[in-house]
Amino acid sequence: MPANPILSLQNVWVEYGDKIVLEKVDLDIQPGSFVSIIGPSGAGKSSLLRIILGQERPTRGRIELDGAPLSPECGPDRGVVFQKYSVFPHLTVLGNTMFGLECAQAPLTARLFGSARRAARAEAIAMLQAVGLGDTLDQYPAQLSGGMQQRLAIAQALIKRPRILLLDEPFGALDPGIRADMHALIRTLWRDYALTIVMVTHDLREAFTLGTRVLALDKRRHDPHAPHRFGATAVYDLILDKKSDPEEAEPKAILSEEITLSQESA
Amino acid sequence: MRWVNRHLRRSERIALGALPIALLLIVYIVMAAQRHADNPMDKILPLPGAMAQAMSLLIFQTDQLTGQIIFWVDTLASLQRLALGLGIATVISLVVSLLLGVLPPVRATFGPLVTGIAVIPPIALLPILFIALGLGETAKVALIAIGVAPVMIRDITAHIAALPAEQIVKAQTLGASSWQIMIRVALPQAMPRLIHAVRLALGPAWVFLISAEAIAADTGLGYRIFLVRRYLAMDVIIPYVAWIAFLAIVMDATLAYANRKAFPWAQGASH
Structure with missing residues (x-):
């Protein structure tokens, strides 16, 4: 049964001056889905993520979260993990994770004391254990590897129980081995916490192995004399059937097919 | 081997660093001795013995007029003005930079004003301060604060x-609000830069202090130097300048040490 979409974009345009980045994007995202967004560089993948995040306002169009218009500002209902700079360098692992709880419970000082602090600490530690950082509570991000920093960024975001988790090329800077570990982690978290995830990536394999739905952004039309006058939109929207374990699904067949598709469109 | 690859051991670095200083001292002593061979009454390049003698009077003996020990009174007065001026400038800089750095409307409103104030040579304001605030301590402290604060504000604002x-x-x-971002994200990350800015402001602060003391004061290291200048008392001026240099180095080293100890997360990172 098709549930109401958790996030809905209707006729969304993003323009910078006379440069059109996204045109006429219509998109409904169902709760519990894992949407991968792929596309060539400059196709507006990150712009799409930024308007969902509330960091930027669309030039035209309407965005609804749970049926209500999205406030044009970032908020705790949408969590985010960037490729870099996602954690606070001056806070320890535990401090980074508790930050979201402290902001919500102490508007003036943004710090907790006594039993409230103990409760937040326990919740943060449980979250950190879920992402495999239970042994590095008092380290600063600079002391962590890239993969551990991203684990921390995920824990930091998830502790707010966001309606949607947005990932902006979260594993792009990691080694292949670490990246595989992170894939396993994010898949587990997605299942255990019943998350709705939108992930921008340039890695096709990653998009297909993780996603339940793959969205390819590209320009439908191309004017060689004014390439900036046409924006990108969703040219492919593939719903992947993942009844079996996603690792045993057949992403490879789709993958090779999609590579030729995207090469043609590029 | 290329010079860019010649890395030195700690002991070698210390020895090499001491070399030019030692050379300079030797050159001074040789020149002073030469002048004294020509004219035993020479005052321009006093010998170390003469300096020690002149200074011992100021350091150990109470002045007959004031009943105080001049050297320590001067040092205390100057350090007090410097600490007050720098302290006020630091607090103002931190608060203003946080507002300017985090809140775009505040930056749009007051950014040009801060830039405008920053380009005024502070010494040019000294007459205004003396007229407005009198010749007392307030004007001197204000000169230091006004002199160093704009540069600090611009630096820390840019950093934030x-x-x-x-x-x-x-x-x-x-879920952080603007206020929470200011105090939990921007403020802690501005602190190492703030201490760095204070270190850099120490030089100008001393310039403004000595200038203000030279023009209107009755105690202070700068006042003393400019007072005894009338008698060509190089045997007092040179030790006083060396003492100022020593104080400045101690302050700088203390701040650098405090920065390393207090903000371990900031070591080796630009942010």
Whole structure:
């Protein structure tokens, strides 16, 4: 049964001056889905993520979260993990994770004391254990590897129980081995916490192995004399059937097919 | 081997660093001795013995007029003015930079004003301060504060504004308000830069202190130097200048040490 979409974009345009980045994007995202967004560089993948995040306002169009218009500002209902700079360098692992709880419970000082602090600490530690950082509570991000920093960024975001988790090329800077570990982690978290995830990536394999739905952004039309006058939109929207374990699904067949598709469109 | 690859051991670095200083001292002593061979009454390049004698009077003996020990009174007066001026400038800089750096409307409103004030040579304001605040301590402290604060504000504001946008966005997705971003994200990350800015401001602060004391004061290291200049008392001026240099080095080293100890997360990172 098709549930109401958790996030809905209707006729969304993003323009910078006379440069059109996204045109006429219509998109409904169902709760519990894992949407991968792929596309060539400059196709507006990150712009799409930024308007969902509330960091930027669309030039035209309407965005609804749970049926209500999205406030044009970032908020705790949408969590985010960037490729870099996602954690606070001056806070320890535990401090980074508790930050979201402290902001919500102490508007003036943004710090907790006594039993409230103990409760937040326990919740943060449980979250950190879920992402495999239970042994590095008092380290600063600079002391962590890239993969551990991203684990921390995920824990930091998830502790707010966001309606949607947005990932902006979260594993792009990691080694292949670490990246595989992170894939396993994010898949587990997605299942255990019943998350709705939108992930921008340039890695096709990653998009297909993780996603339940793959969205390819590209320009439908191309004017060689004014390439900036046409924006990108969703040219492919593939719903992947993942009844079996996603690792045993057949992403490879789709993958090779999609590579030729995207090469043609590029 | 290329010079860019010649890395030195600690002991070698210390020895090499001491070399030019020792050379300079030797050159001075040789020149002073030469002048004294020509004219035993020479006052321009006093010998170390003469300096020690002149200074011992100021350091150990109470002045008959004031009943105080001049050297320590001067030092205390100067340090007090410097600490007050720098302290006020530091607090103002931190608060203003946080507001300017984090809140775009505040930056748009007051950014040009701060830039405008920063380009005024502070010494040019000294007459205004003396007229407005009198010749007492207030004008001297104000000169130091006004002299160093604008540069500090611009530096720290730029540092805060250059914090990665991702961090500010992330803080908002974690529910932080503007105020919470200011005190929990921007403030702690501004602190190492603030201490660094104070270190850099020490030089100008001393310039403004000595200038203010030279023009109107009755105690202070700068006052003394300019007072005894009338008698060509190089045997007092040179030790006083060396003492000022020593005080400045101690302050700088203390701040550098405090920065390393207090903000371990900031070591080796630009942010």
